[in-house]
Amino acid sequence: MPIAPPIPRLQLRQISKRYPGCLANDAIDLSIAPGEIHALLGENGAGKSTLMKIIYGVTQADSGEMLWQGQRVNMRNPAQARQLGIGMVFQHFSLFETLSVAQNIALAMGAAAGTPKQLEPKIREVSRRYGMALEPERLVHSLSIGERQRVEIIRCLMQDIRLLILDEPTSVLTPQEADELFITLRRLAAEGCSILFISHKLGEVRALCHSATVLRGGRVAGHCLPAECSDQQLAQMMVGEAATLIGDYPKVRGGAAFLQVTGLSWHNPDPFGCSLTDLNVQVRSGEIVGIAGVAGNGQDELLALLSGEQTLPEAEAATLRFAEQNVADLRPDARRKLGLAFVPAERLGHGAVPELSLADNALLTAFQQGLVRHGLIERGKVEALAQQIIQRFGVKTPDMYTAARSLSGGNLQKFILGREILQQPKLLIAAHPTWGVDVGAAATIHRALIALRDAGAAILVISEDLDELFQISDRLGALCGGRLSALHNTTDTQLSDVGGWMAGQFNNPPSAATV
Ligand SMILES: Nc1ncnc2c1ncn2[C@@H]1O[C@H](COP(=O)(O)OP(=O)(O)OP(=O)(O)O)[C@@H](O)[C@H]1O
Secondary structure, eight states, X not given: OOOOOOOOXXXXXXXEEEETTEEEEEEEEEEEOTTOEEEEEESTTSSHHHHHHHHTTSSOOSEEEEEETTEEEOXXXXXXXXXXXXXXXXXXXXXXXXXXXXXXXXXXXXXXXXXXXXXXXXXXXXXXXXXXXOOTTSBGGGSOHHHHHHHHHHHHHTSOOSEEEEESGGGGSOHHHHHHHHHHHHHHHHTTOEEEEEOSOXXXXXXXXXXXXXXXXXXXXXXXXXXXXXXXXXXXXHHSSOOOOOOOOOOOXXXXXXXXXXXXXXOOSSXXXXXXXXXXXXXXXXXXXXXXXXXXXXXXXXXXXXXXXXXXXXXXXXXXXXXXXXXXXXXXXXXXXXXXXEEOSOTBTTTBXXXXXXXXXXXXXXXXXXXXXXXXXXXXHHHXXXXXXXXXXXXXXXXXTSBGXXXXXXXXXXXXXXXXXXXXXXXXXXXXXXXXXXXXXXXXXXXXXXXXXXXXOEEEEEOSOHHHHHXXXXXXXXXXXXXXXXXXXXXXXXXXXXXXXXXXXXXXXXXXXXX
């Protein structure tokens, strides 16, 4: 007697979802078996997040049907999804800093699940079983980003989980933490839990996922077995043409120092923030300096001090210099006048105003580039700039009047980066320049950064993506606990060296001269 194939855990049939001006999901079919780790791939704006939100009940499809273990289901909200055994770990965690791990999990699970004290033994059991070390009494503010992600995953595993959705989970992890996460995910899958994994990192998709669905322009472009495909083949399925992914950029020495940070210390009044201790770094015109580090080790504080969002008293103005000018006491617009462009880590709300159109967002930081005359905005010039950013950086949007918040994450990132690069700054400071950006767009951004470097700009990139830092940086260092390692030429540096610096294994003499 023939054996019937197992019923898929989840099946989507002809799922469609339209937003104003765009068909985000167009008749999508997708099937995930029990115990299968399935990747969802696609360039920025392909429709991945929209599809996940439909599965998790955050938003509803316009048409099509969803079958959960063979039964038709109308997913109305996340609570219903959780009840069925679907868990989702978002890119940005929503944890309360001042509460413990157990208190956070109890809050998320609702009163019926029990008090924090009652949940502690189960948290310990789940963390032991899946090899995710985590103490239930620890306060969240004392946890690393990797440990915070464990809180979210353990929260999902506390319920009877059948499908775990992870949205770019490794973008916040060190390489070692990512390896540990994969061990947990493989164990979960071996027990029959299905996993839907979204990532732009093709290497890890090939190493982890059994199968993949590739989306392009809201439609299914194909299904494949990632282990049997090269990066180039996967990228080609995503963008529909042969993509040039890896740029082998020559390393350079740069000219005179433009940004000079000398003995920079700052006490952070926020008890959960990080203070900076005796930072020394020079970025020369015509070079890219990369700063690695796990989030929360002083990156935000350093960025605020470099951009002018946090100023220092006049007496300390010389701790930061642009060329020969002291700037530590200057506000952001004064620093922009001296040639600074800045890409913050957070896209919505910091890099762009969500409610404003792309054109107005272009004006926000580029207004000193001749876009305002006699106090009047020159709309024609603003629109020309916005159009140029959209075209040069391949930003997918219905038009320049679209609100920033309705762009997919990666497309907004391309827009913000393009806006800053096109201002031809003397100094560009960029946090996570390709965070959430697809492989094709990341290559475009890297080429643009190299071109800006070769045109003579000093560039400082702060990123957690070590592959990226090795690819584009001429010199490298790392932040740990608010201290910065010395910089080294990238050509003389191994991945393991940077891993060591990220863990604080460096010993700079106080106020050391930078290399
Ligand atoms: N709330 C919304 N209103 C209007 N348009 C939206 C909204 N959400 C998404 N879109 C549009 O739907 C399309 C698909 O977006 P989605 O976020 O699903 O892409 P994605 O594949 O997840 O991209 P990324 O890799 O950049 O996160 C994009 O063109 C986006 O601009």
